[in-house]
Amino acid sequence: MKYNYISLIAVISAVHIHAAEDMSQPVITKEIRKENGKDVPYMFIDGIKVHETDTSKQPLPPVVTPGEGAAMTAAPSDATVLFDGTEASLNRNWSDRAGNPTKWKIVDGVLESVRGAGYIHSKQTFGSCQLHVEWTSPTKVEGKGQGSGNSGVFLMNNYEVQVLDSYENVTYADGQAGALYGRSKPLVNACRKPGEWQSYDIIFHRPLFDESGKVTRRATMTVIHNGVLIQDHVVLSGGTGWDGPHSASEYVAHADKLPFALQDHGNPVRFRNIWIRELKDKPVTK
Ligand code: MG
16 A cells, blocks of 8 residues: 555656646747748747847846856866867867868967858767856957857757857847747846856756657756856757748757757857766656
């Protein structure tokens, strides 16, 4: 009798965990609109258009000034250091998409994105992980909106945590610094000034797929920006890829481990102190 009681509790809690994950999912609707004779996909997440610029419909996250020097963390002993400021670590750990040496360059001991050089990819592949990246947008502000200090941290080559100059530089909320691009705006805007170093600490759990390619457990993402929580265990409702101006890509089945990538979006964004710790996948709850 006692045994059955415990089993029942176990079942209830497992159902509860699963339900809690599902309940955090937004309602997504899609439609196709004809624009200039072309079919343009539109996606709405909880009734808000992807890349909505009307702040009465999609308010901008409140601005928070991060603490002085917060979260510039040296790698712990069990981390894989992917960039430590040396040419050796660049050549050992990174390539372009085709596997050739990257044209990104080291300037003053930091790594700089080079326009037209393409994304930079880790040679090692990763799934679920804890990732630390430090970055700075260019001191000389040359663009605005998505054109200023744009890069990105792509988990598994697919899931983008946006890198952007979001210091007094307004763009759609789901595309500003720390956004899961097109899917989830940051809770707050903790961006530092252009030229100042910033950190992302990302805890990522990869999505799972069945044999037919259907996602059976969505990815989750927690992001801390300059010591401030900006994505709180967000269940990623789909991919973060470009699918027109107001839509995001869906999950597409992929390998259990893939390189992670940094984006060349044409702006000389700089990176330093990149390290990663692999995480075990959480057990599947039914
Ligand atoms: Mg980007």
